[in-house]
Amino acid sequence: MSARDAAEAAFKKTTTKPVEAASVAKGPVIPGAREQVSLRIDRDVLEHFQADGPGWQDRLNAALREAAGLS
Template identity: 45%
Template sequence: MKKKLIKLSAKEDAAITKAAMADPDARPLTDAEWERAGPTLIRGRGRPLGSGSKEQITLRIDKDTLDFYKSKGEGWQTFINLVLGEVRRESKSIAMVEKKMNQGVLIKSKLKIAA
């Protein structure tokens, strides 16, 4: 069943606006306030927008490795990003990362601070 929209007359609309303006706790927004609020009302349903500096990818990781990082709780994806960023900052090149992996000295004690 379709509901009908009841349109107010100009007189009824003015009376409602006058009553709302008289109530300090329920004051309607001014046009300027609506302009400032406009951009925040554009976003619809769904996940919030990201920071813009990260890229969403699909990555296949061993289950036990993933479980290890997920055990950190909320923020585990950010933590993985921090770990990978630390490896990158410490190593300067992929060749150096591979060399450190083979030597078993991939990450120095700096990472223990982040944990």
């Protein structure tokens, strides 16, 4: 094994999650619960949904559900 191969193996060992940790769920899933995410969208799309005032996040979610064929 070359020094490079040894270094790559050591790096992979320290940066790879153990299989047990990767398969552990974050917690119980609550049906219908929403999850906070960070999302980058175009400014004009954001302004379109915010133009009608409060509730824009619900309107955006409804549009995404429709586009995904979930409604």
